[in-house]
Amino acid sequence: MRYWWENDFLQVKNNKLYLEGIPAEEIAHQEGTPLFVYSLQQIKRKYQELVKAISHLSPLSFQVHYALKANSNTPLLKTLRTCGVGIDAVSPGEIKKALEAGFPPERIFFTGTSLSTEDLRFALSVPGLCLILDAVELLAPLKEIHRHLSPQFPLKLGFRWNPGIGQGFNSRVITAGVSSPEGIPIKFGIEPNRLEEAWAQAISLGFQPIGLHQHLGSGWTGTDFPVVCQAVERMVEIAQRIEKEWGVLKFLDFGGGFAPRYQENQLPFPLQDYALTIKNKLTKAKLKDKLVIFEPGKFLVAEAGILLVRVEYIKSSFGHLFACVNAGTFNSLPRPAIYPEARHEVVNASCVHSPELVPLTIAGHLCETGDVFAWQVKLPLPRAGDILAILQAGAYGQSMASTFNLRSLPREIYLS
């Protein structure tokens, strides 16, 4: 029997979990827990999977920019750099991290929001980087800073617009549209009827915008495809108008958002059809000379990382069974605590299967009810000392973790 999550990185042998051929228990005992284990090979495999699908854009050219916010680990970044990806950074800290990992400024896009004058100043101190503005209101301060700092460098500038529709697995990660399903107004991007004003104002200030960016949200599966296609259509339409008026577009950045596989019954996002849709629409609109950019974060790294934790004891309370573990979600993998829809597969690495499965809640050690890695999951009853593996932990784990309750962050190791 093969589990849906088994792959070249994660395998089951003799009822134990193996990571790139090494028993997970052995790694946990040697390195201690909680522990993030990353497979650099798995990142390369995910990159190849992505490129194979989006190559259907051919003969249009495309680039992949990794959204560094998903995981900012240097070995992961270096692995991605050798694959040939660029970077989507949203803060000066992320830009510095990308530069340290060897990414050339020409391959870094800065797509931050609510930017301060310090942020703009920093961006302008990195010649070659492309700045994507998400507010018309930033143009005047940008001009001021540019005049003082680097008038000799032509600024690579693009605009992030808000196409009026967004899509994501959770209300909080929908980043386009008027407001989120929870009613929070969406702060990102320039609204459609102000985009041309942005372009005109930029040109009047002596800038030459060269690209358009959108990011709809995160965690798309197959069911999201129709809405995503609608947003592609809107992007192509507005690009056509801009091209007609100013004829200067070099790239169209469609953002990230593709989900990795978190659950067995998850419908995969049809990457190949997405690429074909973009190609057909751009070709029809006579925009096929534009460079197409994608900014995946979690798709590239989520499945390349797992979190190993140790079961301390099994507790029974009000008819619920809790596997109490030596880690907290906020300190390692906050997703299940902050997004109720987030699911991570949990595997008992010490005993992967048994004829009898029990419903368990995997309880973290933080003082917060939401601090559970998973609830009502069916597992062989763990014993104290068993190692649990929380899967798909490579994205938005390490990068979102805090020292809440003054608990330390997990160590991280890399298998190549």
Ligand SMILES: Cc1ncc(COP(=O)(O)O)c(C=O)c1O
């Ligand atoms: C501008 C931008 N691009 C790309 C991404 C990556 O999203 P994902 O990890 O879902 O691919 C994000 C995520 O928030 C983002 O804000």
